[in-house]
Amino acid sequence: MTTDLAARYGTARPRRRRLVVTLSAAMAAVFLGWLAWATWFHSTPEVASELTGFEVVDTHTSTADVSVQLEDGAEARCRVRAFSEDHAVVGEISFVPVQGRNDVSIRTEREATSVDLVGCTTPDQPRPR
Numbered sequence: 001m002t003t004d005l006a007a008r009y010g011t012a013r014p015r016r017r018r019l020v021v022t023l024s025a026a027m028a029a030v031f032l033g034w035l036a037w038a039t040w041f042h043s044t045p046e047v048a049s050e051l052t053g054f055e056v057v058d059t060h061t062s063t064a065d066v067s068v069q070l071e072d073g074a075e076a077r078c079r080v081r082a083f084s085e086d087h088a089v090v091g092e093i094s095f096v097p098v099q100g101r102n103d104v105s106i107r108t109e110r111e112a113t114s115v116d117l118v119g120c121t122t123p124d125q126p127r128p129r
Helices: 005-009 014-043
Strands: 047-058 061-070 077-083 089-095 100-107 114-121
Touching: 047 114, 061 077, 061 114, 077 100, 089 100
Parallel strands: none
Antiparallel strands: 047 061, 061 100, 077 089, 077 114
């Protein structure tokens, strides 16, 4: 006894297949558009900073050299922290940077052993960079 599978289970409807393909293509286009925007947005920050060096001057002072790249007209704030041997924060300063090299002096509670750049932010870029 031979049974016809198309008669038993039905055939695929071409209209449904076109709808599925069209919706899948639209969703892929939306996702790729979002991915391109996110990549561009996060690769072109308004401010970027880098700690290029630090020095422990004495028991209550450390200095840091911070290199900052600003977009034109960006208003940024940067934060630098000094740490002691037991990894406690012994000093912190927030400053308004200028384009290029910034020499920052940090007053500390006790002698610091290291200095860390938290990063720089702008009103439109809340994540420190």
